[in-house]
Amino acid sequence: MLFNSYAFIFGFLPVVFFGFYRIGRYSHNLASLWLAAASLFFYGWWDARFVGLLLGSIAFNYSAGYLIGHRLSKPGNKPKLLLINAIAANLILLGYFKYANFFIQNLNDLAGTTLATGNIFLPLGISFFTFTQIAFLVDTYQGKVKEFNFVHYTLFVTYFPHLIAGPVLHHKEMMPQFAKRDTCQINWDNVATGLTVFVLGLAKKVLIADSLANYATPIFDFVASGGQPMLFEAWVGALAYTLQLYFDFSAYSDMAIGLSLMFNVRLPMNFNSPYKATSIIEFWRCWHMTLSRFLRDYLYIPLGGNRNGTVRRYLNLMITMLLGGLWHGAGWTFIIWGGLHGVYLIINHTWRSLKKHMDWGDGGRRSALAAGALTFLAVVVGWVFFRANSFSSAMTILHGMIGLNGVSLPASLEFVWANYPNYMPFRDAITFIAVFPSTKLATDTAVVMLILGFIIVWGAKNVAVIAQKIHEQHRHIYVPIALGCILGVSLIAMRRVSEFLYFQF
Secondary structure, three states: OOOOOHHHHHHHHHHHHHHHHHHHOOOHHHHHHHHHHHHHHHHHOOOOHHHHHHHHHHHHHHHHHHHHHHHHOOOOOOOHHHHHHHHHHHHHHHHHHHHHHHHHHHHHHHHOOOOOOOOOOOOOOHHHHHHHHHHHHHHHHOOOOOOOOHHHHHHHHHOHHHHOOOOOOOHHHHHHHHHOHHHHOOOHHHHHHHHHHHHHHHHHHHHHHHHHHHHHHHHHHHHHOOOOOOHHHHHHHHHHHHHHHHHHHHHHHHHHHHHHHHOOOOOOOOOOOHHHOOOHHHHHHHOOHHHHHHHHHHHHHHHOOOOOOHHHHHHHHHHHHHHHHHHHOOOHHHHHHHHHHHHHHHHHHHHHHHHHHHOOOOOHHHHHHHHHHHHHHHHHHHHHHHHOOOHHHHHHHHHHHOOOOOEEEEHHHHHHHHHOHHHOOOHHHEEEEOEOOOOOOEHHHHHHHHHHHHHHHHHOOOHHHHHHHHHHOOOOOHHHHHHHHHHHHHHHHHHHOOOOHHHHO
16 A cells, blocks of 8 residues: 555544544543554565565564563573574575565576575565664663563554655654553644645655655656667666655655654654755765664674774675665665775765874865765766666766767757857767657756756755644745645645555665
8 A cells, every 4th residue: 555545544544543532532542453453454565475574573573572571581691692593584584585585596696506596575575674673682682672562563663654765763763652542542733744744744755755756756767778879868867766765755754754643653864855965974964874874883883883993884884885785776786886885985075084193174165065966967977876786887987077978069059059059069969859769758858857856955954844834824825725735736646646655676
């Protein structure tokens, strides 16, 4: 079931919402059970076969966490082996469903074997609920987990706003909220703010992200089928996907936060204007923030972090980013993407160390703009590998972006060459196109869409800030009218229902 579907908005959400608060009048525990059961139904809507897998994972990890916590209560007892075995079991489960065929195919290519790949279906959200529960096990071992209520734990894992595509949650930030009795007592301020965030996220998804997909998807498909995009088409494909992914995933995160707030539960922020970053370090502090936190706390720091010298620190960074890339998908393009960001981070940390050693200043506003432009360009190059179906397809796009496949420009710019021929000596080498050969869509429309997208990304505030300001002015009649119009337009546009990009990870 999609957040951006009529079944969810007009069926699932109102039934769960009113049922939760109605039951909450009489029993906090029953209200929590209702929400957990509804979340399981939400998950089972996709494929009921995997509900048993999810419940089995929950039962196993709850039992392992309970045993770890129980043994910790005994003096001198550190159940490290139990923790290692439990984490290994989670990784084996994830590895089987997500990576088995990938490793078999690569083994066949390397060793010349003919091992058969299985017909394995990837359970929706398995990466997210596996990482969430690994974090729970480690937190339990570190003595951070104090509550072992099975209903609340089930709700913690299955909670429908975050189950499919995050954010990746910590047990300690959710369980106290589930345990509060007033959580199941309706708070109209939270409902109003949550609904506002949800509506803005819905508009971001169906009006912006899905419109950008009309350019990104056909161009990347064109390349996958052997096409050679020229300069303008390659840049449109890369930039359209860069914006599509931003609006798509940030929309899901906004909608998840908004939905959860309607149930008096606050989810952690997952995006903080990452394309405004002036360094890759800053980018990763603002993009998919809960995954970055997980990778830092449960991989980079346990590997040694920056405690064992510069070389070891950079090695730990590279390992973390390579595994972070592999987490996103079973493919070499994801590993290359992770490796690229590992290299970016190493260069960034080296540059900062050099600046500190040489006592160089920040360089002012122009330096910040240049750093922001360079950071964004590096991110776009990474997204090309992230989106492409193969290394060769990614290289074809990149070749097109530097003009090696030919130079093209939108036909609307041809008048510049016509009016200023003396200053445009390379006119004969340029192909002016009114429509993209691969998509038959107008080039001018693509330019307008990209410009509007960048105005929003670089010029607008976060949805959380916008929603807060709207909440402060909710008594003004124009606020509900504007939100109603945005919702209405979004509902009409939902005839083109599409899944969120991060569902595949």
